[in-house]
Structure formats: C-alpha cells, structure tokens
Amino acid sequence: MDCIFCDIIKKKRPAKIIYEDELVIVFEDINPQAPVHVLVIPKKHIPTSIDIKEEDNALIGYLFQIANKVAIDNGISGRGFRLVMNCNREAGQTIFHLHLHVFGGRIMHWPPG
Numbered sequence: 001m002d003c004i005f006c007d008i009i010k011k012k013r014p015a016k017i018i019y020e021d022e023l024v025i026v027f028e029d030i031n032p033q034a035p036v037h038v039l040v041i042p043k044k045h046i047p048t049s050i051d052i053k054e055e056d057n058a059l060i061g062y063l064f065q066i067a068n069k070v071a072i073d074n075g076i077s078g079r080g081f082r083l084v085m086n087c088n089r090e091a092g093q094t095i096f097h098l099h100l101h102v103f104g105g106r107i108m109h110w111p112p113g
C-alpha cells in the first residue's frame with residue numbers, strides 16, 4: 001500500500017516534523033493555506049474519518065489534545081484557529097491517511113469553500 005503519510009512516519013519521505021510520540025506525528029503542510037498550517041496524524045493508518053472505529057476513540061481524542069498543544073505553542077489558541085478533517089472526494093480529501101489540519105494566524109472565513 002502506497003501512503004505518503006505512512007512514508008513520512010517511517011522517515012522514508014522528508015517532512016518538517018514539529019512533534020512526534022508513539023501515537024501521533026505533527027508536521028507542516030507542504031502547501032500552507034495560513035501562517036500556521038500543520039497536520040496532526042495518527043501513526044495508525046486509518047484512511048478516512050468514516051473508517052474510525054470504537055477502538056480508535058481514545059486515539060482520536062488524543063489527536064485533538066495534540067492539536068490544542070500545537071495551537072497553544074503557536075500562540076493562536078486565544079485568537080482562534082480552525083481544525084479541519086476532510087472526508088472523501090467531495091470534501092476535498094486528497095491523502096487517504098486520516099489527518100487533522102490546524103489552521104491559524106489569520107482571519108478564517110465562513111462558510112468554507
């Protein structure tokens with residue numbers, strides 16, 4: 001199975017990694033859409049949010065804890081930031097390894113495009 005994000009986890013592909021532990025890895029998006037744009041991903045290969053199982057509940061909660069840490073560390077937790085998880089093609093998902101986008105450092109508009 002070819003997966004760009006599994007390759008980043010295995011260090012077979014370069015990335016600007018800003019945090020890593022046994023469960024998750026966080027790296028800068030290669031095509032940033034905001035001053036802060038990082039991806040928080042589980043090391044477990046889960047293709048989309050619709051594939052999340054009950055056994056993954058703690059892991060998914062932990063992703064949000066790490067996203068909060070990223071926001072705090074970047075000074076955007078009080079100003080505001082946006083978490084996005086695209087699911088499947090019409091939502092714009094292009095990499096089929098679950099990832100939480102953390103966007104911040106600018107005004108976010110609504111509704112999203």
Ligand code: AMP
Binds near residue numbers: 028086092096
């Ligand atoms: P999505 O469209 O929600 O699937 O988001 C995939 C994100 O991964 C996009 O924002 C891409 O810019 C980003 N991306 C793709 N390849 C890489 C890579 N090698 N390193 C870092 N970010 C990447």
Ligand code: ZN
Binds near residue numbers: 004007046097
């Ligand atoms: Zn993967």
